[in-house]
Amino acid sequence: MYRPDPREAVIEWELPPQSVIPLDRDFRYVASRDAIDALPRAEKEIKERYRVVIAQVALRTIHEILVSTPGSAIDLVTFYGYVSTKDAATGQPIRPLLLQVSAQREVFGPFVLAELDPVACLKRLNALVSPHPYDLEPVRPTVDFDSLLTRFKFVEGMDVVAGLDSRQDLLAMAPYAFEHLVRQIFEEMGMQAWNTEAIKDDGVDAVAVNKDAVFGGMCIIQAKRYRNAVGVEAIRALAGVMEDKHATKGILVTTSWVTKDGHAFATRHGRIEIMECEHIKYLCKEHLGLDVLISLPKPPPR
Secondary structure, three states: OEEOOOOEEEEEEEOOOHHHOOOEEEEEEEOOOOEEEEEEOOHHHHHHHHHHHHHHHHHHHHHHHHHOOOOOOOOEEEEEEEOOEEOOOOOOEEOOEEEEEEEEHHHHOOOOOOOOOHHHHHHHOOOEEOOOHHHOOOOOOOOOHHHHHOOOOEEOOOOOHHHOOOOOEHHHOOHHHHHHHHHHHHHHOOOEEEEEOOOOOOOOOEEEEEOOOOOOEEEEEEEEOOOOOEOHHHHHHHHHHHHHHOOOEEEEEEOOOEOHHHHHHHHHHOOEEEEOHHHHHHHHHHHHOOOOEOOOOOOOOO
């Protein structure tokens, strides 16, 4: 994933399994038996070598990204190292996170990979590393969503769904009630969401957070209970608010439709999603169990 504001590349990487470390340290020929015996590697050495290997993979990946891109595009690399394996207790597939590290170009650039100690280098970078990676002990990824959320003033959430009829016309709802309905949709989709204060909200009606460290982020939501088309100006305004609030994604939800120019701008921007009339009706049915109405004429063809 790419975050343009800090010029950050976020990498999710598949680390090698523990079996990459040979269990045998050496071999010995026994003349009396005319046989070759394997000399097993000490368990402590196996575990230490695996710790070094995953550190080398992380550092080399960061190095390749930084040397192959200009500083104007990528200044920061965040690496998440997972390993796909089986849970010894259940036999089920698991994918624990063993390593997380961020490195800025200015700090990482002078490092000489061929000369440094990989484990010590990760410590220097304040990496989050499993204390027992060979035993698949995971670490919890760190994303400071709380500091991002302090930019907003939230109001207490209302349960508007409970008071709706199954054939509720969304255009008959009060604007603030529609905003709370939108919030509840995102909550039912598995995200944490809040409604903002109506005064000085910078055009933000709700904020939703997916706390997945790699593919998650903060979403700015604008909810427009409109009968007429939403123009490109609204999409441009949403893009501006996203940059100001350092949001990963912007979502415009409307009971009507968005103009052709608005869709084109959202496509060029790349991080704006548009949810129009039919999409909202589907989400209400799928996540809230409501078969709602939106009494609009058909939008003109794009």
